[in-house]
Amino acid sequence: MTACADDSKPAPEPAPVLVSFDDGWGQIFVANADGSGLRQITPTVADDMSDGRYGNFAALSPDGKQLAYTRGGRSIDVITLESGEATTVHEGGYQPVYSPDGSSIAFTSSDGISIMNADGSDARVVSSEGSGAKFSPDGSRLIFNVDGYLVEAPTTGGASKVVLRDQFWNSDPAYSPDGSTLVFSSNRGGNNGSEIYSMPAGGGEITRLTATYAVHPQFSPDGSRIFYSRATTQSGELVVDVSTSNRSELASMKPDGSDQKRFLPRSITAQYPSIGGGAGTTG
Template structure:
């Protein structure tokens, strides 16, 4: 039961009594009793104050810490410059040699792109190329020779619709997309020629590359270039057979493309399972007897503002000698199955036979393939 009280001095001070109000009824009490009540209230308030001290200290400590963190963050923010942010280093284009005893990558630091290499067993990283000017030119498409002694790479970006390569520094000499080689041991860099998509010949003494829809070759140490062959269409995705006797590639011809094989000894071209579809990204089987590639069926170019063109695709495996083969897997017909949305040829192509061997494409049974 709650008792509300009101204490006031009696009009007759000589009696030293107080009026105690309880439930609207007045009761007179002595001064000693009032003193005891006041002492009890004082002790209660003091006890409350003692309990509040730790909480007040915690609030004060938290406020001071937050203020210090804000001041420190502002001080650190003032020490970071835009130049430091723009020159943040990062690696890319990681590759390994055929024997697995070397790894190489492109390292971007302070606006400069250079190739680094590490060799077993120490695997200590060291800078291989020395492109020391901050000219904004990319270094991409690095590849080891078969013997692991040379690395080929592309310096400069792709051409735009006007046939121009990006020139961020407005260099009066212009900018070009060029193939370079670098000796892994000495670090000697050699400019080969304009082009892209480098690969090495089977004996590692020549580097091949693409330019203007043709495939060219030049000595690794530099020298006169030569066109490997003349053929209709644009050459894409070239790859030597495991024994180095033949070169497979995709021949693009506008709305369709073929998978072709070039034999240097006979200087002859042959086409594998040609259709009116677009066949891309050929890859040799480890034994060199079969070729896997991606087939993109021809579809009408019907676009809308809110829907991209659906592009089904399939994986084909053909006999490299006879050209006969079959489809071993195909995509669905929904938006999520479209080739452009699902995966690109550059990513999937090198792993076609790995996927087939592991039978990991939607549980497909690749059988003897």
């Protein structure tokens, strides 16, 4: 009897974890999660939004193959990273973010918080107020900022729920991949600026993660790191008072706030990180 050959194929390697960001001057970049492989994705433009190609608020798809961003401050474009092909999927929106399965994009507009299919079809309003939405890990809810409160609403529409409301300005909410933790920026530190904090997703004690000005926290896909924007002087010193800063850079830290380190060389201005690609250790 002849033995049958094993036709099973090894599982494909997961896509590398990528980090996207904008430089604050209209260009969007992507790098590997270890800081290598830095490349510019959108064209070099004049340093103001009068250039219709001005790009910011970049958002990587979960598989790391596409990148949505705000172009010219008024439209949402999607770029396929391998080919460089770009398509406008929605006019009149900004701050796009992909759902965990990549099928939908949420965004901010004059109507509030909306959601659409990833190709731009079936756009619909989820909340008539708010900005800076992020999906829950299961994709069923959106969390966002409304006048300094953190509010959550079902992606299918319906009643919203206040997650955090106090005397401070809270913004930039994002859930950990397992849904257990919520990170956000807040001015509760008493400085002229914000720091990054965490709290249990169901409510509870708030923990301060950064001692200096920092915003825009985003978890890596495996939950091992938090990437964020922080303010520095031109010489690279971290600042508490945002009015003394000269530039923004990306950094990462462990979820407990330890091991804070610069993500890219000091010469590279960077803000609004987004993470996409396969899960894995990000260093």
